Amino acid sequence: MTTILDPTDERVPVERQTTPRTGTISGVIGLLDIRKPRGNVLLDEMASLLAARFPEAEVRRYEKPTFTKPCPGDLRLKISAECDFLVEALAD
Amino acid sequence: MNAPLPAFSLVDLAGGARRFPTGRPALICFLKEDCHTCNLAAPILEAFHQTWGEAADVWVLGQSADGNAILRDRHGLTLPFLDDSACKTAFAWDFEIVPALFRTDALGRMLARTEGFVRQEWEDLARDFAADLGAGAAPVDWPALPPWQPGCGSKHLDPDINDRLQAEAQDSPIRARRIEIASADDIAEFMFDQGFSDGLPLVPPTAERVLRMLRGTHRSPQAVVAIVPPNLAPATVEKVAINAVMAGCRPEYLPVVIAALEAVCTDAFNMHGVGATTMGASPVLIVNGPIRSRIGMNMKLAALGPDNRANATIGRALRLTVRNLGGARPGGVDRSTLSTPMKFTMCFAEWEERSPWEPLHVERGFKAEDSVVTAFAMTSGPVQIVDQESREPDQVAGSLGLGLEGLFLPKIRRAAIDALLVVCPEHLTSLTSAGPYSKTRLRERIQAVTARPMREMVANAISGAGIPLAVAARMTEAQLNASVGKFASHDHIHIVVAGSEAGKFSAAFHGWATGAMGSASVSRKIEC
Numbered sequence: 039m040t041t042i043l044d045p046t047d048e049r050v051p052v053e054r055q056t057t058p059r060t061g062t063i064s065g066v067i068g069l070l071d072i073r074k075p076r077g078n079v080l081l082d083e084m085a086s087l088l089a090a091r092f093p094e095a096e097v098r099r100y101e102k103p104t105f106t107k108p109c110p111g112d113l114r115l116k117i118s119a120e121c122d123f124l125v126e127a128l129a130d
Numbered sequence: 131m132n133a134p135l136p137a138f139s140l141v142d143l144a145g146g147a148r149r150f151p152t153g154r155p156a157l158i159c160f161l162k163e164d165c166h167t168c169n170l171a172a173p174i175l176e177a178f179h180q181t182w183g184e185a186a187d188v189w190v191l192g193q194s195a196d197g198n199a200i201l202r203d204r205h206g207l208t209l210p211f212l213d214d215s216a217c218k219t220a221f222a223w224d225f226e227i228v229p230a231l232f233r234t235d236a237l238g239r240m241l242a243r244t245e246g247f248v249r250q251e252w253e254d255l256a257r258d259f260a261a262d263l264g265a266g267a268a269p270v271d272w273p274a275l276p277p278w279q280p281g282c283g284s285k286h287l288d289p290d291i292n293d294r295l296q297a298e299a300q301d302s303p304i305r306a307r308r309i310e311i312a313s314a315d316d317i318a319e320f321m322f323d324q325g326f327s328d329g330l331p332l333v334p335p336t337a338e339r340v341l342r343m344l345r346g347t348h349r350s351p352q353a354v355v356a357i358v359p360p361n362l363a364p365a366t367v368e369k370v371a372i373n374a375v376m377a378g379c380r381p382e383y384l385p386v387v388i389a390a391l392e393a394v395c396t397d398a399f400n401m402h403g404v405g406a407t408t409m410g411a412s413p414v415l416i417v418n419g420p421i422r423s424r425i426g427m428n429m430k431l432a433a434l435g436p437d438n439r440a441n442a443t444i445g446r447a448l449r450l451t452v453r454n455l456g457g458a459r460p461g462g463v464d465r466s467t468l469s470t471p472m473k474f475t476m477c478f479a480e481w482e483e484r485s486p487w488e489p490l491h492v493e494r495g496f497k498a499e500d501s502v503v504t505a506f507a508m509t510s511g512p513v514q515i516v517d518q519e520s521r522e523p524d525q526v527a528g529s530l531g532l533g534l535e536g537l538f539l540p541k542i543r544r545a546a547i548d549a550l551l552v553v554c555p556e557h558l559t560s561l562t563s564a565g566p567y568s569k570t571r572l573r574e575r576i577q578a579v580t581a582r583p584m585r586e587m588v589a590n591a592i593s594g595a596g597i598p599l600a601v602a603a604r605m606t607e608a609q610l611n612a613s614v615g616k617f618a619s620h621d622h623i624h625i626v627v628a629g630s631e632a633g634k635f636s637a638a639f640h641g642w643a644t645g646a647m648g649s650a651s652v653s654r655k656i657e658c
Contacts, residue, residue: 040317043335044307045326045372045454047363104647106403108360 065122066096072105077127134238136222140212151238156187160220160230163197165282167247171229172205174270179209181268193285217286221295227281233259246281297337303351304337332376343371346381355388356395358456359402360463365455377447382425383440387447389654390415393505398650404507405458410466411642414508415477418491419501421656422479429479431630434512445475484555485627486562487569494653501656506550507649511639518634523567526560531576537640541596543587546618548641554629557636573623577615585610
């Protein structure tokens with residue numbers, strides 16, 4: 039028998055549960071533009087569709103400084119504090 | 131009073147367990163069957179056993195199970211032979227030469243020891259032992275024995291065995307989880323199945339190999355080198371060493387791997403983005419300073435290619451560490467459309483001695499005698515720049531500039547993107563044939579020969595890339611006619627020297643998004 043050493047990160051990540059789906063949309067819907075080209079075009083369209091379909095909800099726009107780096111911690115905190123829902127436009 | 135010698139429980143030739151301390155005064159002797167001096171000592175030990183065996187324990191600890199039986203039969207011995215073929219007791223008792231004779235009291239505390247065969251020491255030890263027991267002397271014809279005879283190195287000091295024993299010892303620096311692979315399993319296949327591999331076979335990271343790797347650095351095995359994106363995993367020196375073993379590194383390469391990991395795991399380098407981008411980017415490592423020669427890196431013939439162990443495995447070790455610890459794997463956070471073979475490995479050294487210019491690390495603020503690794507985030511390359519005809523310095527510099535036009539797309543100008551130009555010796559010779567040709571002059575020449583009117587960058591029927599039509603419509607004629615070079619500034623043109631003396635083939639690596647919005651090159655001093 040051979041014994042080798044584990045080359046990976048041995049930490050066990052925290053398991054996160056999906057937020058329960060209520061079947062309704064209300065409150066604040068965040069739209070996050072990660073700054074990929076034309077992401078804003080998609081989100082503009084989404085904003086108008088959401089406004090038409092959920093007039094009670096408020097739509098707020100957010101932008102990452104650059105798509106090449108992870109979302110800054112303060113922006114992440116701001117979004118989680120302000121929004122009930124978030125749509126992120128990921129790719130070109 | 132001395133602390134007791136390490137306790138043990140070992141099996142004798144009859145299969146019975148014998149434990150130390152024995153509760154009686156004892157003589158414990160480590161022997162090896164194929165050692166000439168051990169064969170001299172064995173009958174003496176038998177005489178001790180015959181004389182004092184009623185009141186004391188005289189045991190042999192043999193270093194191979196078969197050897198014990200052979201030694202016993204060869205000399206017709208009756209004293210207990212214990213199996214220490216795993217050498218754990220020899221390691222714990224910490225001596226170097228067999229025979230090694232220890233005299234202990236009933237609690238296992240050492241009263242005397244001797245290694246090899248020094249007749250006077252053996253005689254003194256036997257006399258003192260008899261005195262303690264209040265017994266008579268053993269019938270040993272001391273004058274007939276040689277006054278001195280050297281022993282043999284104990285088996286537990288064989289490098290392979292010693293590394294295993296150190297790894298298993300209580301104060302072992304190893305903390306990583308141990309994974310047992312059943313003997314029926316193929317080790318190489320097992321490691322593929324576990325997802326440890328970049329697609330090529332790996333060297334199994336056994337504790338012995340990792341211990342040897344750790345000797346390549348003075349840093350503590352549990353020191354955290356970096357927090358590795360994208361999973362933000364802490365990389366201890368030990369974890370880096372495990373991946374370096376798998377990559378095929380020698381221990382002396384480890385400091386370079388550690389410095390490279392420190393370099394890429396900075397906010398400036400942005401390993402998360404480099405590893406994730408659909409464009410497919412990879413660190414390209416350049417090593418400068420005295421360590422290049424010390425560890426045998428290649429900077430000459432085939433410097434950017436295979437076959438040099440240091441070049442090949444340092445880059446691979448960085449890659450394995452980032453993927454195994456950080457979790458940057460294709461299909462996960464790595465979303466590369468095509469990716470690049472540079473992700474397997476891309477590391478080389480600059481041929482500083484062949485260059486008329488300051489080496490890269492000195493340009494970047496380090497001392498010439500420092501050993502430094504610099505990481506660039508590159509997406510393409512090495513792209514060959516072929517010019518076998520030019521002889522005039524400005525012609526050669528012109529060709530090097532034209533060779534860089536392909537970065538991203540030839541029509542793209544004023545690019546805020548890094549390029550790494552590797553100038554080969556023959557081009558260098560032509561470049562400097564009429565006198566010094568500074569890097570600044572070369573950069574100016576590159577910008578000059580690539581300069582084109584801005585209007586050539588406007589989207590058109592051939593290519594929609596570049597300046598959008600709506601933006602172009604707002605530009606003045608003067609702006610559209612303005613001549614711009616390939617790069618937004620000289621800072622984006624990095625120049626090093628490498629390659630063989632024969633061949634007019636320089637090469638370029640093309641960068642990714644450069645700077646705060648992407649990745650900036652980072653240098654780190656290599657600390658051994």
